[in-house]
Every structure is written in C-alpha cells, then in structure tokens.
Amino acid sequence: MTPANARASQSSTTAAPKPARDRTLFTAELSQALAESRRRDGAWGYYPGRAGRLESTCWALLALARHRGATVDIAPLRGWPAQKGWLIDVPGAPVNVAFNALAAVVLLQHPDGRPLAAPIVSNLVSTQGMALPQSDAIRQDNSLQAWPWIDETFSWVEPTAWSLLALKSARRQGIGQSSAIDVRISAGERLLADRASRRGGWNYGNSNVYGQELWPYVPTTALALMAMQDRRAEAVVRAALQSLQKDSETERSAFALALAAICLRVYGVTASAIESALVDYLELSRSIGNVVGLAMGLYALSGAHDVDGFRL
Amino acid sequence: MLSAGRMMSTASDSRLSRRDFLAAISAAMAAGCWRKAPFDRHAFTVPARSAVGLFAATSYSADLADIIFRGFQELGVNVAGRRVFLKPNMVEYEPGTAINTHPAVVAGAIAACRRGGAAEVVVGEGPGHRRDIEYLLSSTGLYDALREERVRFVDLNHDDVKVVPTKSWYTDLRDIALPVSLLQSDFVITMPKLKTHHWAGITCSMKNLFGVVPGAVYGWPKNVLHMRGVFESILDLTATIQPHLTIVDAITAMEGDGPIMGKPRQLGFVAIGSDLPAVDATCARVIGLDPAKVPYLPPASGYLGNIDTRRIDQRGESPDRFAARFELIPSLEDLRLPDR
Numbered sequence: 170m171t172p173a174n175a176r177a178s179q180s181s182t183t184a185a186p187k188p189a190r191d192r193t194l195f196t197a198e199l200s201q202a203l204a205e206s207r208r209r210d211g212a213w214g215y216y217p218g219r220a221g222r223l224e225s226t227c228w229a230l231l232a233l234a235r236h237r238g239a240t241v242d243i244a245p246l247r248g249w250p251a252q253k254g255w256l257i258d259v260p261g262a263p264v265n266v267a268f269n270a271l272a273a274v275v276l277l278q279h280p281d282g283r284p285l286a287a288p289i290v291s292n293l294v295s296t297q298g299m300a301l302p303q304s305d306a307i308r309q310d311n312s313l314q315a316w317p318w319i320d321e322t323f324s325w326v327e328p329t330a331w332s333l334l335a336l337k338s339a340r341r342q343g344i345g346q347s348s349a350i351d352v353r354i355s356a357g358e359r360l361l362a363d364r365a366s367r368r369g370g371w372n373y374g375n376s377n378v379y380g381q382e383l384w385p386y387v388p389t390t391a392l393a394l395m396a397m398q399d400r401r402a403e404a405v406v407r408a409a410l411q412s413l414q415k416d417s418e419t420e421r422s423a424f425a426l427a428l429a430a431i432c433l434r435v436y437g438v439t440a441s442a443i444e445s446a447l448v449d450y451l452e453l454s455r456s457i458g459n460v461v462g463l464a465m466g467l468y469a470l471s472g473a474h475d476v477d478g479f480r481l
Numbered sequence: 482m483l484s485a486g487r488m489m490s491t492a493s494d495s496r497l498s499r500r501d502f503l504a505a506i507s508a509a510m511a512a513g514c515w516r517k518a519p520f521d522r523h524a525f526t527v528p529a530r531s532a533v534g535l536f537a538a539t540s541y542s543a544d545l546a547d548i549i550f551r552g553f554q555e556l557g558v559n560v561a562g563r564r565v566f567l568k569p570n571m572v573e574y575e576p577g578t579a580i581n582t583h584p585a586v587v588a589g590a591i592a593a594c595r596r597g598g599a600a601e602v603v604v605g606e607g608p609g610h611r612r613d614i615e616y617l618l619s620s621t622g623l624y625d626a627l628r629e630e631r632v633r634f635v636d637l638n639h640d641d642v643k644v645v646p647t648k649s650w651y652t653d654l655r656d657i658a659l660p661v662s663l664l665q666s667d668f669v670i671t672m673p674k675l676k677t678h679h680w681a682g683i684t685c686s687m688k689n690l691f692g693v694v695p696g697a698v699y700g701w702p703k704n705v706l707h708m709r710g711v712f713e714s715i716l717d718l719t720a721t722i723q724p725h726l727t728i729v730d731a732i733t734a735m736e737g738d739g740p741i742m743g744k745p746r747q748l749g750f751v752a753i754g755s756d757l758p759a760v761d762a763t764c765a766r767v768i769g770l771d772p773a774k775v776p777y778l779p780p781a782s783g784y785l786g787n788i789d790t791r792r793i794d795q796r797g798e799s800p801d802r803f804a805a806r807f808e809l810i811p812s813l814e815d816l817r818l819p820d821r
Contacts, residue, residue: 215639215697224697261644262658262698263705318700322708325700373610373701379679381742388613422616453615453624457634462615
C-alpha cells in the first residue's frame with residue numbers, strides 16, 4: 170500500500186495513530202542510505218547503481234552537508250566534465266541549463282566554489298529562452314526571455330527559478346558583471362510574474378490555455394517562490410505562498426513535500442505538518458531508491474529552521 | 482475552471498499547424514522535393530498486410546490477462562524468452578478522469594507476457610508533464626499494481642541514457658538520448674490510452690512514445706519535441722524506437738479536449754497489433770476521425786506501416802461494433818470522417 174493509500178485508510182478508520190518516528194534516527198537512516206548510494210567516483214545517479222548525474226549529485230551533497238552540519242563538499246563538482254563553462258550532465262546530449270544553475274547554487278555555498286561557479290554564472294547571463302509570436306490560445310507574453318531547460322527552446326518556470334537563485338546568489342557575492350546580471354534577473358522575474366496562476370502559484374510554464382486556468386503545482390511553486398524570496402511583498406508572491414501551503418495538503422509526495430518544506434523554511438513559515446507527512450512519504454522514495462527524493466527529504470528534515478543555504 | 486496543465490507549449494505555434502503540415506508534405510511529395518526521403522528507405526519495410534485486433538473488454542474488472550493473451554495468440558505475438566518493456570501512458574492524475582493507461586490493463590499485459598514465456602517484464606514511463614513520479618505512481622494506483630505483480634518500474638525521465646542516431650529526420654534531430662532500460666530490452670510494447678489530442682488529433686500508440694524521451698535531459702514538458710514539431714517528433718520517435726507491439730487501453734477512452742482535459746468515454750475494447758500506424762488508424766476510425774487527415778499518419782504510411790483499410794486485416798471484433806462519434810474541440814472538427 171502506498172503512503173497515499175495508507176493515509177486514506179488511516180483517516181477512514183478509528184485505528185490508533187501511528188507513533189511519530191524519531192526524527193534524529195530517521196534522518197540518520199536517510200543519511201546512511203544516501204551515503205551508501207554514492208558512486209565510487211563521488212557522484213550520485215538518480216537511482217543506486219546508475220550513472221552519476223548533476224542534479225542527483227547536487228542534492229545529495231547539499232543534504233549530507235546540512236545533515237552533518239558541515240560545509241558542502243564540492244569535490245565531485247570540481248572534477249565534473251565541463252565544456253565551454255558548462256558542466257556536462259550527459260555527454261553528447263544538450264546542456265541542461267537548470268541543473269547547471271543548481272550546481273552554481275551549490276558551488277556558491279562554498280568559499281572555494283566561487284571560481285568554479287563563475288563560468289556557469291557567465292553562461293547563465295548570456296543564455297535566454299526563445300521569444301515566440303503571441304498565441305491566441307495561451308494567455309502569456311511570449312516575448313519574455315528567461316531560461317529554457319536546453320538551448321533553442323522556450324523559457325520555463327523550473328530553469329528560470331534555478332537560474333534566478335544562482336544569479337541572485339552570485340550578485341550577493343559580487344561574482345560576475347552586476348549590471349548584466351541585473352538585466353537577466355529582471356527578465357526572469359518578469360517571466361515568473363507573467364506565468365503565475367491567477368489563483369497563485371505556478372504550473373510548469375503556461376498559466377492559461379484555451380481560456381482555462383492551469384493548476385499550479387507544489388514543486389514548481391516552491392522553486393519559483395524560493396527564486397522570488399527577495400520579492401515577498403509582491404502580490405504574486407503572497408498569493409503563491411498561500412497556494413503552496415494549501416496545495417501541500419493534497420499534492421503529496423516526497424519530492425513535493427520536501428520542496429514545500431524547504432521553501433517555507435526560507436520564508437520563515439513553520440511547516441511541521443508538512444515535515445511529518447514528508448516522513449511518511451519518504452518510505453516510497455526509499456523503496457524505489459529515488460536519490461533525489463531521499464536527498465531533498467533529508468535536506469528538508471535536517472538542520473536549524475532559521476538557517477538555510479537557499480536563503481538569499 | 483482550473484486544469485491540470487497541458488502537454489503543450491507555445492513553441493508548437495512556431496511550427497506548422499496540422500493543415501500546414503499535411504499541405505507541406507503533400508507539396509514536397511508532388512514536387513519531388515524529397516528525392517532523398519527523411520529516412521533511409523532501406524531501413525524500413527512496410528508489410529504487405531497488417532493485422533489489428535480489437536478485443537472486447539467491457540470494464541477494467543474483466544479478465545484482461547486472458548483477453549490480452551488471446552490477442553497474442555490470435556495475432557501470433559511471441560514474447561517467449563524476451564525481455565519485455567511495457568510503456569504505459571501516465572501523464573497526470575485527476576480522480577474520475579481517463580488520462581492514464583489503467584493499471585489493470587498494465588497488470589493484464591504483464592500476466593499475458595508471463596503466460597507467453599517472457600524472460601522478464603519491466604514497466605517504464607517518463608511523464609512529459611508531471612515531473613513528480615512518486616506522486617503519479619501512488620495516485621494512479623500503478624505502484625500498487627506493480628508491487629502486486631512484483632514488476633520493476635523504471636522512471637524513464639531519470640534513467641541512464643544513451644545518445645543514439647535517429648532513424649528518420651522529420652525533426653532534423655540527428656540523434657537523441659534515450660533511456661538505456663528501453664534500449665536494453667528486446668521487445669518494446671507501447672501501451673497508450675486512446676484519447677483525442679488537441680494538437681495531434683489523436684494520441685495512441687505512436688504519440689505515447691513521447692514518454693520515453695528523458696525529461697532530465699530535455700526538460701519538462703519535453704519542450705524540444707514541441708519545438709521540433711509534434712507530428713515530426715511522433716514520426717521520428719516511432720522510427721527510432723520501432724516498438725514491437727502496441728496494446729491500446731480503449732476500455733474507457735477520452736473525448737473532447739484531450740489528452741488531459743477531455744471527458745471519459747466508454748468504448749469497451751483493447752486494441753493489439755504490431756503495426757503501429759495500422760492500429761492508430763483503426764482506432765482513429767473507431768472514434769470518428771479520418772486517418773488520412775491525422776497529420777502524422779499519411780507520412781507514417783510511407784515507411785512505418787499501413788493506414789489503408791484495404792491493407793489491414795481486422796481480428797477479434799469488427800471496428801463497427803465500437804464505432805463512436807467522439808466529441809472534438811472545434812479546431813479538430815476538420816479531421817472527422819465524412820459519415821460521422
């Protein structure tokens with residue numbers, strides 16, 4: 170029975186509630202599982218035994234560092250294959266802009282990571298999604314150019330959120346040409362504002378198609394909110410924060426709940442109910458060996474509430 | 482009303498419309514522009530005749546393993562000793578809708594493959610819309626079904642990948658990264674849900690292959706395919722992957738604004754065949770669409786399979802038994818068969 174079904178069953182019976190798990194013990198188990206799934210070359214695949222990939226490695230590094238209360242270990246990224254300033258996730262495949270931005274965020278959390286992050290930051294400044302003609306079918310401004318997943322495609326919420334986080338971190342640390350970074354940050358923020366759902370939050374990219382409002386999703390909303398954390402007075406951000414808290418009650422998985430918990434921590438909002446649910450849902454991540462799910466979960470459940478590496 | 486989002490991108494607008502795509506292909510053929518076709522003619526052989534089986538299944542509680550296995554026997558499908566890869570359609574979850582291939586059909590196919598002597602059965606999908614695989618697995622019920630069947634699930638969005646050459650070039654893509662679990666299997670079965678599709682007209686065996694393109698490489702919603710053209714991508718993916726079989730969940734299909742926002746429509750059959758264009762053309766006719774107007778089917782008939790009824794041998798039930806007039810969004814009305 171999946172956690173979702175288990176929760177439904179629990180709610181429909183009078184059975185005694187499951188005792189809360191010891192959080193310290195649980196996170197120690199997650200940490201051990203994550204450490205054991207590390208490859209010999211120091212990277213992590215998306216699943217144990219798989220090829221090392223950029224996203225899973227970044228999340229595992231962040232999670233283990235946070236759980237141990239240590240500085241993030243950037244050694245695996247230092248030796249990562251690179252080309253023209255980009256880290257190469259899959260040789261022969263297009264450069265993944267979003268996960269390079271995530272890598273920059275990780276590198277910028279370590280004093281020695283700044284020189285390694287600088288070329289990525291420079292590439293992010295010069296990368297933009299394609300502008301397209303306006304479409305009657307879709308309510309959005311297609312001229313806005315933020316960040317695509319891969320080159321020569323359209324801009325989407327996730328790569329834009331990661332790129333904004335990377336550039337805002339770089340700007341704070343004085344890396345890169347500040348005026349150029351400001352221009353790109355402004356473009357990214359305009360795109361997120363344009364693509365926000367009217368009820369608050371973000372779908373993957375389009376907010377209204379053929380006259381129908383598209384659902385915001387928890388993971389995309391959490392990421393976009395993290396990218397817009399320095400704009401929290403804006404209406405679009407306030408609405409998204411409300412949407413995130415509400416949708417986290419129903420859209421449940423380790424991936425969604427972990428990102429929601431991390432985002433709420435960045436915003437200084439208590440997320441104990443989400444964290445409790447996350448503990449349950451991480452069982453599925455563990456059973457299928459989902460490294461990113463485990464790492465996000467460990468990151469979300471570890472460390473002090475008033476400190477977070479994603480906080481700008 | 483809020484919707485779950487669509488597997489579309491504004492990028493689609495930058496490519497050819499359905500009508501333009503057909504016109505362009507017709508014009509190119511008439512003018513002899515494609516002296517060199519966008520595929521290697523020697524690499525493809527369209528069979529003289531293709532068998533398509535439609536097998537009645539009134540509900541998901543029917544003995545689907547038996548129905549599918551009888552289909553295998555009737556069509557001469559041999560999976561003995563094969564490592565079978567089942568690729569269902571899992572896009573989004575919303576209670577009471579008919580978005581995804583039903584887990585009971587997947588379980589039935591697993592049992593039928595085992596009864597047929599398959600050496601291994603693996604199930605995999607890479608949702609093109611929702612990135613959150615755990616949410617989809619648990620909410621759709623597929624996780625429970627696979628656990629009961631003790632079958633491994635592969636998250637195709639995050640599998641190891643290998644860059645392979647494409648075998649046709651309508652998209653101009655000369656290579657594409659594909660999941661190794663798919664490439665390492667030796668019998669690929671595409672398992673779509675039969676639905677209308679607001680861009681492609683119909684989503685069935687061939688369009689279902691969008692789900693094998695790894696999101697962790699190309700992003701969500703697999704934007705590169707939309708940028709390169711939906712029809713073109715359907716053709717190139719089918720040519721490159723060349724699935725061995727399709728098992729279509731048309732027990733409850735979707736009409737109207739598919740592939741996500743449409744309405745469930747009871748049809749009551751499972752379609753099986755090894756010629757994907759032939760199966761898709763048959764399913765299109767059943768729901769009232771003219772395969773000759775579904776943009777990717779006429780070019781597919783030039784190298785991937787048959788769409789002409791005169792070259793399709795119907796097995797099982799007659800398509801007339803299930804014939805329906807599906808509700809279509811206005812922009813798809815021109816695809817309708819004249820007699821529907």
